[in-house]
Amino acid sequence: MLDISRRAFLIKSLATAGTFSCGLHAFAEPKQRAYRRNLTFLDESPDVFHEPFDDGLDGRLLTDLSQLSDDSLITPNEHFFIRTRTPDQIDISNPWSVTVDGLVGEHHSFSVNDFMDIAEPQGEVLLECSGNNGRNRGFGLLSAANWDGVPLATLLERIDVRREATAVLVGGFDGHSQTTRGSVKGASWIFPIEQLAKHGAFLATHMNGERLPRDHGIPVRLIVPRWYGCCCIKWVNRIELVDDTAPATSQMLEFSTRTHQGGRHPLARDYRPASMDQAAMPVRVEQWEEDGDVVYFVVGIMWGGETLTKELLIRFGNDEEFVPVQTVHGQPHNNTWGLWSHEWRPVSSKRYDITLKVGDPTIRTRRLDIGYYRRSVNVEQV
Numbered sequence: 001m002l003d004i005s006r007r008a009f010l011i012k013s014l015a016t017a018g019t020f021s022c023g024l025h026a027f028a029e030p031k032q033r034a035y036r037r038n039l040t041f042l043d044e045s046p047d048v049f050h051e052p053f054d055d056g057l058d059g060r061l062l063t064d065l066s067q068l069s070d071d072s073l074i075t076p077n078e079h080f081f082i083r084t085r086t087p088d089q090i091d092i093s094n095p096w097s098v099t100v101d102g103l104v105g106e107h108h109s110f111s112v113n114d115f116m117d118i119a120e121p122q123g124e125v126l127l128e129c130s131g132n133n134g135r136n137r138g139f140g141l142l143s144a145a146n147w148d149g150v151p152l153a154t155l156l157e158r159i160d161v162r163r164e165a166t167a168v169l170v171g172g173f174d175g176h177s178q179t180t181r182g183s184v185k186g187a188s189w190i191f192p193i194e195q196l197a198k199h200g201a202f203l204a205t206h207m208n209g210e211r212l213p214r215d216h217g218i219p220v221r222l223i224v225p226r227w228y229g230c231c232c233i234k235w236v237n238r239i240e241l242v243d244d245t246a247p248a249t250s251q252m253l254e255f256s257t258r259t260h261q262g263g264r265h266p267l268a269r270d271y272r273p274a275s276m277d278q279a280a281m282p283v284r285v286e287q288w289e290e291d292g293d294v295v296y297f298v299v300g301i302m303w304g305g306e307t308l309t310k311e312l313l314i315r316f317g318n319d320e321e322f323v324p325v326q327t328v329h330g331q332p333h334n335n336t337w338g339l340w341s342h343e344w345r346p347v348s349s350k351r352y353d354i355t356l357k358v359g360d361p362t363i364r365t366r367r368l369d370i371g372y373y374r375r376s377v378n379v380e381q382v
Helices: 004-017 112-118 152-156 193-199 250-254
Strands: 020-022 025-027 033-038 097-102 108-111 120-128 142-151 167-172 187-192 202-207 221-223 236-242 279-290 293-303 312-315 338-344 351-358 375-378
Touching: 108 112, 112 142, 112 202, 120 221, 142 152, 152 167, 152 193, 152 202, 167 193, 167 221, 187 193, 187 250, 279 351, 279 375, 293 351
Parallel strands: 097 236
Antiparallel strands: 020 025, 033 279, 097 108, 120 142, 142 202, 167 187, 167 236, 202 221, 279 293, 293 338, 312 351, 351 375
16 A cells, blocks of 8 residues: 555646546546645544554554555455454464364364365455444444454364254453453353354455464354354364353453444343444545545445445535445445545535445444444644
8 A cells, every 4th residue: 555645746746647536436538636635533532553552451453444445455464454462471483273162962072173174265355343433433444354264153164063052152362461451361152053144154264365463363263144243253172062051251341332232241142243243434535626625535445245236325524414425335245344425515625524334224223323433633724
């Protein structure tokens, strides 16, 4: 990805030649357009992007979504967000195994080589931390990668699962000696067996063609497409078959509000799938000069949900009506994100709150409904 200054120079050079394209925009003579700058989103104070900070349960790395374009929707491993950094008490130099026990006819132990032998490409999957926000994160806990791994359903086919088993607990190593500012130790989640199959959950071994990086769960991590990242356990070392009496894990209790559970339920069976609804937000607002006038382009992403749609609406303030987004490339599938763009000509210089809405009322959009992904800019020149 070009840095902003180099990108601006290239765009301006192409603009003087007549016809050019950049990202989602395609322009031609007689209009002459030159990129000026990106507006800064207001009320957001994210830490530095693309550099890890803090340790253990408080360790983070934020992805800079403003750099996304139609040819850079796969996040490089070094830029993929981190919500928890490698536990300092882990030792991945020793042989690693994943035990399978609980309501099974016979206990099993799978080595890393067992997974490597049957790992297959699982495609592009986006992850989002359920605590992703703009206030102090710049919505940077959101990324997409190509993964390789073993479907959990394939693994369970090798196990003699007892009839009374209704769910699967997946747990990961979580030994941290550091104190934490608020996170709870204990990395595990309980999934109804049918949900794991429905969503295509898999145990990942590779990320973007490389072995999982340390902070992303090497040697094995769980990926559950379209579920929040708190369910995608890293450093997996335990799988347990359980029944309807299984209590909720500490991680399920900690993230119950963020995953829209309507309360902290004592039993795992009372938890709904922690799936991401259809969502959308702007990732940058570009200011351009066109034949002496100023024009703005809002570029954004849409992700999540279970049904593909391009019915995306936008407005620039509560006193305005929603209008269709002009260009919606859409998601190739619901496991990942897609881009959209909208030409915008504000009528006055002031603060604008940019809100998105899905036009299909049958699609669930809980976070969009409450304005969770609303972003604001200050326009000084119209």
